[in-house]
Structure formats: structure tokens, C-alpha cells
Amino acid sequence: MKINKVCILGAGTLGTRIALQAALSGFQVTVYDINAEAFVSSKKVMSKILRMLTLSEDVIATIQFTTDAEEAVADADIISESVTEELPLKRQVWAQFSALAPAKTIFTTNTSYLLPSMLVDVVDRPSLFCAFHFHDVFTAKVVDIMPHAGTSEEVITLLEEFGRALRQVPVIVRKENPGYVFNFMLMAVIGAAGKLRTKEVASMEDIDKSWMVNFHMPMGPFGILDSIGLDTAWHVTHNLEDAGSQAFAALLKTYVDAGKLGEKTGEGFYKYPAPAFKEPDFLT
Ligand SMILES: NC(=O)c1ccc[n+]([C@@H]2O[C@H](COP(=O)([O-])OP(=O)(O)OC[C@H]3O[C@@H](n4cnc5c(N)ncnc54)[C@H](O)[C@@H]3O)[C@@H](O)[C@H]2O)c1
The missing domain is CATH 1.10.1040.10 (N-(1-d-carboxylethyl)-l-norvaline Dehydrogenase; domain 2)
Known part of the structure; x- marks a missing residue:
């Protein structure tokens, strides 16, 4: 397992920040949203963050934004899902991407308070599914890794490495807990x-x-x-x-x-x- 291509679902507050940090960390990034208008504000927020960090805004042009789900996930090594915090919506999105994603793709949710076990029954690859939860990404840099009972240890280890590559501090939450730590x-x-x-x-x-x-x-x-x-x-x-x-x-x-x-x-x-x-x- 190796991560090169990252697919972000949801171009809102958190999807935007995770996408930007992944691109800044050298990963190939695609952002998917059902609403193309979200991309306009997402790019504005990215510019603002880059100005704050006194970094070049050129990195934004390396990120692909699309409303085409199939295109978004083509050849993705990992999905980081940051769609609206609603259980029925997240279940629908995970069922949709289970049908579309290549078999190798690792599935992670950035849910704040739901548990992976509330979503896993709609996922076609339970051992590759895990919560991977960011805070602010740029100023608050803890990333929670919270498996469900069937997540493989290999995925947990890979997420720990990926979290560090994104310049976050990984924290492993061994028992499912709403809100992590x-x-x-x-x-x-x-x-x-x-x-x-x-x-x-x-x-x-x-x-x-x-x-x-x-x-x-x-x-x-x-x-x-x-x-x-x-x-x-x-x-x-x-x-x-x-x-x-x-x-x-x-x-x-x-x-x-x-x-x-x-x-x-x-x-x-x-x-x-x-x-x-x-x-x-x-x-x-
Ligand atoms: N805001 C935070 O500080 C924060 C921190 C950590 C985790 N989270 C979690 O991240 C997730 C997203 O939160 P947010 O604050 O970024 O929300 P947000 O409302 O800013 O963005 C959500 C995005 O999801 C998109 N969306 C809705 N339905 C979709 C679908 N079917 N397919 C693709 N995109 C869809 C919306 O168009 C919107 O752009 C939630 O689970 C939240 O709990 C948020």
C-alpha cells in the first residue's frame, strides 16, 4: 500500500484544508463536491491560508476540482470524506463510492461525532475503512485515527505515516468514541x-x-x-x-x-x- 493520489469528498471548511495540506505535502489531489459553487469559496479560502503562511498560491492550480464522482476517484489511493455531518448523507456517499472506487482505495471519514461502525455496513471493503479526523489542519494539527473492529492493522499503520506526511500529529483512538479524544x-x-x-x-x-x-x-x-x-x-x-x-x-x-x-x-x-x-x- 502506498499513497500518491488523494481524493477529497466535500469542498467545505475541512475538505478545503485537507486538500490544500495534501497538495502542499506533495500528493496528487482531486476534490469532489456535488455543488460546483463550493469550489469558488474553497479556492478563496486556500488563497487566504497560503497568504497567511506566506506561501506561493501556485499550488492551487495543481489541485483538480470536479463534480464528476467517477473522475474524482479514478486511480485514487485514498479517499478522505468531508461531506456534511449527516448520517444518511454519509451512508449514501459511502455506498456510492464503494461502487465507483478502485479495489485498492482506502476509505477514510473525517466525521466529527459519528462512528465508523455506523457507516461500515454500506462499505464494500470494511478492512480498508477507518475514521481519519482532522482538526484545523494548519493551526490545530492532531489527526485522530479511529478504526472500527474490522479495520486492518496495516491501514492503521499506513494512516499514521500518512498523517505525519501531512504534518499532523497522529493519535490512535483504540475504542470507538464519539468525538475521539x-x-x-x-x-x-x-x-x-x-x-x-x-x-x-x-x-x-x-x-x-x-x-x-x-x-x-x-x-x-x-x-x-x-x-x-x-x-x-x-x-x-x-x-x-x-x-x-x-x-x-x-x-x-x-x-x-x-x-x-x-x-x-x-x-x-x-x-x-x-x-x-x-x-x-x-x-x-
Ligand atoms: N468544521 C470543522 O471545524 C470540522 C473539523 C473536523 C471535522 N469536520 C467534519 O468534516 C465534515 C465536513 O464538515 P465541514 O465543516 O467541512 O462542512 P461544510 O458544510 O463546510 O462542507 C460540506 C461540503 O460537503 C458538500 N456535500 C454535501 N453533500 C455532498 C455529496 N453528496 N457529495 C459530495 N459533497 C457533498 C457540500 O456541498 C459542502 O461543500 C463533517 O463530517 C464534519 O463533522 C469538521
Whole structure:
């Protein structure tokens, strides 16, 4: 098994970042999405990241963008799937690509909170299927490798090497766990922040300030939510059954319905590109 050609499914927040990092790391990259408009914003985000990293934007031209699923996966050594966090959609996508991909292709999902065992029954090659979950890719560089019971050890080892080749720090999650390791801990913090807000214990700004000041962090839970995307956060939160999570999901839904999805749409809990929490007097 050797990885040269990488196929990314989904040109959104994470698919864009993984594709760019793979191209920067010397892999041949194809990005597939059902929506061609996603490619326009994907390329803009890539340019922005490259400018931030003071790297040449030429690498973008090496990435192939396509809405043709068959073309996207032709000769791919690995698929990294970053489509919207919805179980029925991911199941449909994995069934589709099981029928299209060459037998050698390793299948990985970047799901944040679903488990590989919830998807594996639609996959035609269970031993080559594994969760391979990124964070921000460029500033938060942990990559979680979470197999299901039938993932081959060879695939786990290969993903560890591939993760390092993408300049990430691999973490192996030996038992399936929603949210892996870091997100499991992060969920507890974000969930608590959401409950403090919906119970009106403190303002969003004061909740963020508490976290930022005490832990010397550049942003608090609501800033983090804006960077994740409030739609993605809603998909996760509304599936949690406790009353506190449901109240927070209802709040998130008001933002999603208003098109305020966070940093990616220019507004979420804060307004971008200059959110209030970055102002010099925010923490005074
Ligand atoms: N946003 C984050 O911070 C973050 C971090 C780690 C993991 N993830 C995970 O990555 C995945 C994607 O999240 P995101 O934030 O990039 O979402 P996003 O909404 O920014 O992008 C999702 C993309 O999937 C595309 N899509 C929808 N249906 C499709 C289909 N059938 N075939 C191909 N493409 C399709 C959409 O057009 C969109 O471009 C989710 O599973 C999420 O949990 C997100």
C-alpha cells in the first residue's frame, strides 16, 4: 500500500484544508463536491491560508476540482470524506463510492461525532475503512485515527505515516468514541458554555472572557463555535437528547436559519473578519 493520489469528498471548511495540506505535502489531489459553487469559496479560502503562511498560491492550480464522482476517484489511493455531518448523507456517499472506487482505495471519514461502525455496513471493503479526523489542519494539527473492529492493522499503520506526511500529529483512538479524544473534551466545554448562555447565567462575551483569560487562549467557546461552523455544531448538538443540549441546539438553529454560520459566512456569534474578541480592550 502506498499513497500518491488523494481524493477529497466535500469542498467545505475541512475538505478545503485537507486538500490544500495534501497538495502542499506533495500528493496528487482531486476534490469532489456535488455543488460546483463550493469550489469558488474553497479556492478563496486556500488563497487566504497560503497568504497567511506566506506561501506561493501556485499550488492551487495543481489541485483538480470536479463534480464528476467517477473522475474524482479514478486511480485514487485514498479517499478522505468531508461531506456534511449527516448520517444518511454519509451512508449514501459511502455506498456510492464503494461502487465507483478502485479495489485498492482506502476509505477514510473525517466525521466529527459519528462512528465508523455506523457507516461500515454500506462499505464494500470494511478492512480498508477507518475514521481519519482532522482538526484545523494548519493551526490545530492532531489527526485522530479511529478504526472500527474490522479495520486492518496495516491501514492503521499506513494512516499514521500518512498523517505525519501531512504534518499532523497522529493519535490512535483504540475504542470507538464519539468525538475521539480532543473533541470529546471540547464538547464538554462547549456544552457547558451553551448551557450557561441559554440559562442566561452570563453573556456570551463574559463566558468567552472567562476561558480566554484563565487559560491564555486566543478565543473562547463561542469564538471556537464560529470557527467550526454553527451548522456543523447544530448537526452535532441537536442529536444529543438532554434538555440542556436541546435548548442550545434551538439557539444554534436561530443562527443557522438566519444564514449566520460563523466565520465562513462572515457572521455567527461574532462578526468577521474583525470579531470583537480580537479587539485589544476585549479582555480588559
Ligand atoms: N468544521 C470543522 O471545524 C470540522 C473539523 C473536523 C471535522 N469536520 C467534519 O468534516 C465534515 C465536513 O464538515 P465541514 O465543516 O467541512 O462542512 P461544510 O458544510 O463546510 O462542507 C460540506 C461540503 O460537503 C458538500 N456535500 C454535501 N453533500 C455532498 C455529496 N453528496 N457529495 C459530495 N459533497 C457533498 C457540500 O456541498 C459542502 O461543500 C463533517 O463530517 C464534519 O463533522 C469538521
